[in-house]
Amino acid sequence: MNLTEEHQETPCVHSNFSCLENSPTAVDLLLYMPVGIVVSLTVCGNLVVIISICHFKQLQTPTNFLVLSLAMVDLLVGGIVMPLYFITWIDPGRCFGIVYCTLFKIATYCFTCISVYNVALIGLDRYLALSNPFHYSMKMTVKVTLRMIGILWLNSFIYNMVLLYLNGDFTDKKENMKCGECVGQVNTIWAIVDFVIAFVLPCSMIIILNLNIFAIAKMHANKIRSVRKNDHGSMASEWKAAKSLGILVAVFLMCSVPYYVCAFVEIYVRRKSVDIAVSITVPLLYLNSSINPIIYALFYPWFQRSVKLILTLRICGSESSMLNVQRET
Numbered sequence: 264m265n266l267t268e269e270h271q272e273t274p275c276v277h278s279n280f281s282c283l284e285n286s287p288t289a290v291d292l293l294l295y296m297p298v299g300i301v302v303s304l305t306v307c308g309n310l311v312v313i314i315s316i317c318h319f320k321q322l323q324t325p326t327n328f329l330v331l332s333l334a335m336v337d338l339l340v341g342g343i344v345m346p347l348y349f350i351t352w353i354d355p356g357r358c359f360g361i362v363y364c365t366l367f368k369i370a371t372y373c374f375t376c377i378s379v380y381n382v383a384l385i386g387l388d389r390y391l392a393l394s395n396p397f398h399y400s401m402k403m404t405v406k407v408t409l410r411m412i413g414i415l416w417l418n419s420f421i422y423n424m425v426l427l428y429l430n431g432d433f434t435d436k437k438e439n440m441k442c443g444e445c446v447g448q449v450n451t452i453w454a455i456v457d458f459v460i461a462f463v464l465p466c467s468m469i470i471i472l473n474l475n476i477f478a479i480a481k482m483h484a485n486k487i488r489s490v491r492k493n494d495h496g497s498m499a500s501e502w503k504a505a506k507s508l509g510i511l512v513a514v515f516l517m518c519s520v521p522y523y524v525c526a527f528v529e530i531y532v533r534r535k536s537v538d539i540a541v542s543i544t545v546p547l548l549y550l551n552s553s554i555n556p557i558i559y560a561l562f563y564p565w566f567q568r569s570v571k572l573i574l575t576l577r578i579c580g581s582e583s584s585m586l587n588v589q590r591e592t
Contacts, residue, residue, distance in 0.1 A: 283349045291353050298349045301553050305341030308556025309334040314370055315569035319588050322565055325354050325408040326388050326508075330559075332412045333381045336374050337552035338580060343370050345549050352546070368432060369546065372423035376461050376549075380415055382515050383465040386472035393479045426457060454530050473512055480506075507562040518551035565589050 312334035316322045347367050367477040388408075391399045432451050449457060522544035529537045568588040572578050577586070 294353045298345075298353070301550070302341055302345050302349075304556070306338060308559075309341065309552070311351065311570055311573060312556060312559060312566065313338065314573060314578075317430040317587070318584055319565075319569065319586065320584050321586075321588055322569075323405065325403045325405055326385070326392070328405060328412065329381065329385045329388055329407045332415070333378065333555065336378045336381060337555055339370065340374050340378075340549060343367070343373060345552070348545070348549065365432070368427060369423065372427065373420050376419040376423055377416055378552075379461065379465045379469075379515075380419065381412075381521065382496040382512055383468045383472070384411060385508055386416065386469050386476070386512060390472045390476050390479075393476055416469040421570070426453065428439065429453065452529075453532055458523070458527050462519075465487070466520070466523075469512055473509060475511065477499065507558075510562060511555065511558050514554055515551055518547050518554070522548040 313331060314333040316327050316334075344367070347363075351399065388403065391403060426449070430453055432448060522541070525540040525544050529541055560570070565588045572583070572586065572588065577583055
């Protein structure tokens with residue numbers, strides 16, 4: 264997201280308000296329907312995750328707070344980034360003013376960075392939990408986790424604001440703004456730096472940590488089976504949680520790696536085929552925010568239980584925050 268520049272030739276006089284060059288066609292309206300469904304799924308699904316973890320005391324663990332942070336990023340992507348992106352994708356004749364466009368660029372840069380590092384923190388959390396459970400339970404408290412999340416969000420915001428400022432996205436004012444130009448413009452050197460900071464480092468961390476997690480889990484598999492008879496089910500539950508989060512990480516990599524690779528290639532190879540590859544992988548990057556709630560629904564029993572309690576309004580009752588949402592009772 265931080266690496267591409269899209270150029271289109273439809274002119275639009277810049278202002279603080281959006282303007283429409285062409286009226287939407289019937290085909291455009293048909294395309295808006297699935298987009299509306301995807302955006303609604305993204306917002307509602309992640310909102311359920313946020314409500315569940317914030318409301319139910321049983322879910323307020325260090326691991327789930329990391330999941331909460333990821334859900335918040337996905338919610339913001341679904342509510343802010345996806346609508347504008349798909350509007351300009353379906354209707355290139357629609358233009359947005361400087362203020363709105365600047366906010367969009369800040370949001371896309373920050374949310375992408377937060378998301379990838381959040382997934383890296385999830386991998387680190389699972390690695391520590393499996394490699395040294397006793398030390399993890401003593402050191403990895405809720406306060407420590409919340410402090411890590413706060414530092415992540417703050418540093419990501421500062422870094423991307425500096426990146427945009429140094430590349431003239433705030434200082435270069437254009438009298439005539441072209442439709443479809445609402446993307447950050449980063450020079451070649453900064454594109455490489457951002458590629459390393461926003462993708463190579465966190466993704467390398469994700470891959471290395473998850474390989475270690477699977478290696479540790481393989482060594483402990485026989486031990487977990489043997490200790491179940493002695494009422495030591497915590498290791499088994501940790502293993503199940505690690506598998507679920509492993510699926511989350513795998514899907515994230517499948518959605519993000521193609522885009523980042525294509526965007527990096529585009530820096531050096533200016534061809535139509537590369538531009539098409541980037542345009543295809545950008546929606547895939549955003550759709551990861553829609554897929555995450557589906558993963559929660561399929562592999563997280565607490566999410567399924569929480570959905571039932573929320574839809575039946577049982578969370579409105581007294582002491583509802585103390586309900587058991589880990590398993591059916």
